[in-house]
Amino acid sequence: MTLVLASTSAYRRTLLERLHIPFETDRPETDETPLEGEAPPATAERLAVAKARAVAARWPDALVIGSDQVAYMGDEVFGKPGTEARAIAQLQRMRGRIVTFHTALALLNTRTGTLQVEGVPTQVRFRDLSDAEIERYVARERPLDCAGSAKSEGLGITLLDAMPGDDPTALIGLPLIALSRMLRAEGLQLP
Structure with missing residues (x-):
């Protein structure tokens, strides 16, 4: 069976390459708008499934991986900023606070x-960052395409006090521990 990553994210592609399994990528055309009253974890999980299903018809004999991430603090959701000004504003809002990054993963077997x-x-847990630190970080790393404006795999690690979790790759956008478990359940041998 072909392994397909339903994403064009360079971050997810780089993570998946760590497993040393050949794979294809396919762009899911998915509306990522949260539903009215939908909790952030539910949004991430719904979108991960939607992304896998969006490309499934093009891959009739494949294992399709969908993933999505939502960053939030209480009821406030931090999406991809898109601009430097929004990235700075997000990081100013998050400094000195704990933000949850919920990464959802879906694996769809299109055969079964x-x-x-x-x-x-x-x-x-973000450090209590100064405005100057935030502005320098955004200018150097340009984290405009990631939820929450911080790339822990790069210079963004300097913004943090701690990031406890079950899988360090989840924060980057593709939880490889969970994915490995799912792939083994589908009969793939890892390593």
């Missing part, structure tokens, strides 16, 4: 219809 879904939360 079997669907596995798991959410992996990571509690990220």
